[in-house]
Amino acid sequence: MRILMFAAAGAAIISNFARGESRPAEPCTRPSVGSVVPEPAEVESRNGVLRLQLTYRNFLDTAGFLRYCYVDAEGEEAPVLRLRAGDELILGLKNELKPGLAARSRLGMKAGHMHIPSHPCASGEMDALSTNLHFHGLTVPPACHQDDVLKTFIAPNAKPFEYRFQIPADEAPGMYWYHPHVHGFTSSQVLGGASGAIVVEGLERANTVLAGLPERTFIIRDEDLLNPDAPPADSGNIPPPIVLHDAEGDVLNTGTGGGKPAKDLSINFVPVPYPEYTPAVIRIKPLERQLWRVLNASAITYLNLQIVVDGSPQSLGVVALDGVPINESGMAGDRILWESHILLPPAGRVEFVIIGPRAGSQAKLITRSYDTGPDGENDPTRPLANIVANADAPEPRRMLAAVPVPLPRPQIAWLGNVRPAAQRKLYFSERPQDPTNPVSPTLFYLTVDGQTPAVFDPAAPSPNITVRGGDVEDWIIENRTREVHAFHIHQTHFMLLEWNGIPLDEPFLRDTINVAYWNGKSTYFPSVKLRIDFRDPNIVGTFLYHCHLLEHEDGGMMGTIRVLPPDARPPTAPATYSY
Numbered sequence: 001m002r003i004l005m006f007a008a009a010g011a012a013i014i015s016n017f018a019r020g021e022s023r024p025a026e027p028c029t030r031p032s033v034g035s036v037v038p039e040p041a042e043v044e045s046r047n048g049v050l051r052l053q054l055t056y057r058n059f060l061d062t063a064g065f066l067r068y069c070y071v072d073a074e075g076e077e078a079p080v081l082r083l084r085a086g087d088e089l090i091l092g093l094k095n096e097l098k099p100g101l102a103a104r105s106r107l108g109m110k111a112g113h114m115h116i117p118s119h120p121c122a123s124g125e126m127d128a129l130s131t132n133l134h135f136h137g138l139t140v141p142p143a144c145h146q147d148d149v150l151k152t153f154i155a156p157n158a159k160p161f162e163y164r165f166q167i168p169a170d171e172a173p174g175m176y177w178y179h180p181h182v183h184g185f186t187s188s189q190v191l192g193g194a195s196g197a198i199v200v201e202g203l204e205r206a207n208t209v210l211a212g213l214p215e216r217t218f219i220i221r222d223e224d225l226l227n228p229d230a231p232p233a234d235s236g237n238i239p240p241p242i243v244l245h246d247a248e249g250d251v252l253n254t255g256t257g258g259g260k261p262a263k264d265l266s267i268n269f270v271p272v273p274y275p276e277y278t279p280a281v282i283r284i285k286p287l288e289r290q291l292w293r294v295l296n297a298s299a300i301t302y303l304n305l306q307i308v309v310d311g312s313p314q315s316l317g318v319v320a321l322d323g324v325p326i327n328e329s330g331m332a333g334d335r336i337l338w339e340s341h342i343l344l345p346p347a348g349r350v351e352f353v354i355i356g357p358r359a360g361s362q363a364k365l366i367t368r369s370y371d372t373g374p375d376g377e378n379d380p381t382r383p384l385a386n387i388v389a390n391a392d393a394p395e396p397r398r399m400l401a402a403v404p405v406p407l408p409r410p411q412i413a414w415l416g417n418v419r420p421a422a423q424r425k426l427y428f429s430e431r432p433q434d435p436t437n438p439v440s441p442t443l444f445y446l447t448v449d450g451q452t453p454a455v456f457d458p459a460a461p462s463p464n465i466t467v468r469g470g471d472v473e474d475w476i477i478e479n480r481t482r483e484v485h486a487f488h489i490h491q492t493h494f495m496l497l498e499w500n501g502i503p504l505d506e507p508f509l510r511d512t513i514n515v516a517y518w519n520g521k522s523t524y525f526p527s528v529k530l531r532i533d534f535r536d537p538n539i540v541g542t543f544l545y546h547c548h549l550l551e552h553e554d555g556g557m558m559g560t561i562r563v564l565p566p567d568a569r570p571p572t573a574p575a576t577y578s579y
């Protein structure tokens with residue numbers, strides 16, 4: 001069976017339905033520009049089990065854009081999955097992607113070839129119409145039907161595929177998320193809206209400051225520009241920056257903080273399109289304290305969140321990063337980090353306390369520009385939502401427990417106090433596919449120092465890295481490119497030890513970290529040094545680490561790691577040395 005599905009590069013949308021022809025009804029209705037930000041639908045566990053069915057669909061919206069969505073049995077889109085540590089998740093995923101609507105793979109990798117595997121765990125060839133799910137941040141086994149994306153391949157119209165696993169009893173309370181992870185096609189599916197949040201309940205048990213607070217969930221997604229040809233609206237008499245595009249067709253960073261963005265953003269699916277950026281609306285009671293959980297579900301857009309009230313940036317009280325309370329060590333008590341802005345790379349999550357503005361004030365949630373480097377995408381300053389305070393604003397649906405039972409102290413030593421078994425160095429690099437043609441597609445590499453750079457190969461016979469379960473390791477991740485990357489490793493969390501060689505005191509865990517860009521001149525490369533935790537027996541198996549800018553991941557910036565059982569013979573990888 002051959003499926004033809006090629007469109008112009010860049011726009012990445014294709015239609016079998018010419019403009020004006022009738023299209024199938026949209027299976028997922030999305031809010032209009034300027035709407036009140038809705039609370040996402042949610043489903044919660046009962047008696048220790050969360051059972052649900054999601055149908056995965058694609059459709060062309062009224063503007064002709066390819067969208068993807070998860071729909072539950074009640075017809076709700078992308079519900080938040082709410083569970084407690086120790087609960088079981090049983091999720092049936094039915095793939096109803098339709099041919100003729102599919103986006104093109106970045107490198108055109110076998111997108112026209114349709115290979116139906118004999119079994120969904122049998123490592124089928126990845127395809128634009130196939131899908132799977134990654135449960136980002138959860139410490140669950142990298143096994144088929146749990147959290148494997150190397151071999152799991154759910155073909156269109158296959159019978160519903162069952163995910164079934166237990167949230168570990170010691171999983172940290174906080175925000176996680178789910179999204180497809182089909183090599184070569186993740187970016188187009190996530191840009192189309194394929195993502196949802198997961199909340200492991202009990203954050204207030206880690207920080208009593210949160211007791212009884214109303215809470216809200218915000219999912220910020222990016223998507224292709226609705227008005228790609230429009231000039232910037234706010235440039236006044238200043239000539240707008242010259243718009244340049246990278247080899248992937250995205251608007252290059254202008255370095256000015258303004259200009260045309262590479263992607264539009266939405267907040268809980270309310271679009272805030274360039275160039276007018278009509279803000280969405282968040283309603284709140286004046287001076288009410290709330291917990292906000294924010295997920296950056298963007299494919300390539302960095303967020304730099306800030307709340308501005310009457311021109312002044314407000315303090316945001318950060319209590320958790322990437323699903324883990326910042327006092328995870330269990331020693332820090334009710335720690336809050338007060339920040340005036342929060343950088344959130346693609347896939348990052350932050351949970352913070354805010355205080356509602358006074359009635360009548362001008363309050364906005366914005367994302368400030370972020371300098372992604374000379375080869376990076378343009379992320380200008382732009383509003384996301386007006387925060388409108390008034391006494392008749394409805395209360396959020398959920399409130400944290402008023403009298404929380406404190407979490408038990410961790411059973412294992414704090415990661416920062418464990419001696420690493422090994423140190424490794426990895427580096428990001430890029431080159432044009434055709435060295436004589438600088439605008440040919442980019443090849444993206446994430447290489448273990450000492451190995452030969454190669455784009456990710458799902459069929460590679462052996463993993464790039466082997467570690468022993470029970471160990472912790474220190475990894476230096478270097479950036480040898482002129483754009484930022486976001487390092488992510490599946491199945492576990494890490495601690496940031498050093499930034500560009502400078503030791504830090506950050507006793508927090510993360511699963512995604514930004515790595516600064518190289519300026520093309522300095523004699524050293526920007527880097528992060530991470531202490532990565534391989535102690536949980538749940539994560540024995542083979543899984544992935546990669547850049548979470550999904551064009552880069554799809555373009556090859558990914559590798560495999562095998563965690564051996566703790567009693568296995570020590571690995572003898574050449575790039576490993578002991579302290």
Ligand SMILES: [Cu+2]
Nearest residue numbers: 485547549552
């Ligand atoms: Cu990257």
